[in-house]
Amino acid sequence: MLASTLLHRACTVTTRTDSGSTDDxxxxxxxxxxxxxxxxxxxxxxxxxxxxxxxxDTRWLLILPPGTExxxxxxxxxxxxxxxxxxxxxxxxxxxxxxxxxxxxxxTGA
Amino acid sequence: MIPDAEKTISSYLRDHxxxxxxxxxxxxKTPPAxxxxxxRVTELDAPAAAASxxxxxxxxxxxxxxxxxxxxxxxxxxxxARTIRAALHAMPGVHDETVVTQVRVIGWLRAPxxxxxxxxxxxxxxxxxxxxxxxx
Numbered sequence: 001m002l003a004s005t006l007l008h009r010a011c012t013v014t015t016r017t018d019s020g021s022t023d024d025x026x027x028x029x030x031x032x033x034x035x036x037x038x039x040x041x042x043x044x045x046x047x048x049x050x051x052x053x054x055x056x057d058t059r060w061l062l063i064l065p066p067g068t069e070x071x072x073x074x075x076x077x078x079x080x081x082x083x084x085x086x087x088x089x090x091x092x093x094x095x096x097x098x099x100x101x102x103x104x105x106x107x108t109g110a
Numbered sequence: 111m112i113p114d115a116e117k118t119i120s121s122y123l124r125d126h127x128x129x130x131x132x133x134x135x136x137x138x139k140t141p142p143a144x145x146x147x148x149x150r151v152t153e154l155d156a157p158a159a160a161a162s163x164x165x166x167x168x169x170x171x172x173x174x175x176x177x178x179x180x181x182x183x184x185x186x187x188x189x190x191a192r193t194i195r196a197a198l199h200a201m202p203g204v205h206d207e208t209v210v211t212q213v214r215v216i217g218w219l220r221a222p223x224x225x226x227x228x229x230x231x232x233x234x235x236x237x238x239x240x241x242x243x244x245x246x
Contacts, residue, residue: 023184023185024185025184025185027184049225052139052140052225053139053140053141053142054140054142055140055142055144055225056142057225084227084228086227106227107227108144108225108226108227109142109143109144109145109180109226110142110143110144110145
């Protein structure tokens with residue numbers, strides 16, 4: 001309901017999963033799947049960490065259509081800018097029906 | 111005056127062919143644009159070296175934070191750090207206004223930086239650099 005009427009920004013959700021192999025250091029390598037959808041993106045916080053010069057650190061609220069596959073291992077690309085998902089997203093409900101998915105995003109650096 | 115170790119080390123590393131081939135940046139503070147790799151050089155201490163007359167031979171303690179770029183990960187951080195370390199060991203000699211008499215790496219820590227999301231791969235090198243001002 002909400003998604004179909006209010007979400008207009010194009011975005012790509014890229015979700016990492018274990019590929020089953022490891023790199024030279026023994027770290028699991030990622031396999032990526034991408035999903036193009038619509039969203040809304042709102043900035044919630046902006047700061048600069050101490051002792052890091054002018055390093056930008058921003059947090060964002062992402063709203064996606066209900067049922068969108070996204071996890072804490074996902075990244076979201078909006079207008080060619082890549083954001084990292086922080087924590088598992090949440091599906092909001094109204095009268096028992098899912099209305100949208102909310103995710104917290106973080107972007108550091110320019 | 112005592113030498114400017116940060117300036118001397120940064121200039122030396124920028125001009126070193128093996129380091130310049132890495133396309134990393136040698137800086138004094140974290141750059142705003144962090145997609146490409148960089149090395150942050152910080153003086154931690156600068157006491158007079160033992161047995162030196164006051165403030166002639168200085169024992170600099172220098173930290174080099176060797177960062178990978180956004181996509182380089184652990185392999186890039188390690189390769190850059192090993193290259194920087196090798197360059198440091200070749201540093202003793204005359205560098206403009208500074209004479210470096212000895213460089214010894216005394217610390218080596220792989221510590222991803224959690225100020226970034228995801229945590230950015232980084233190797234922290236701590237080096238002892240013995241130096242004095244070049245004679246006029």
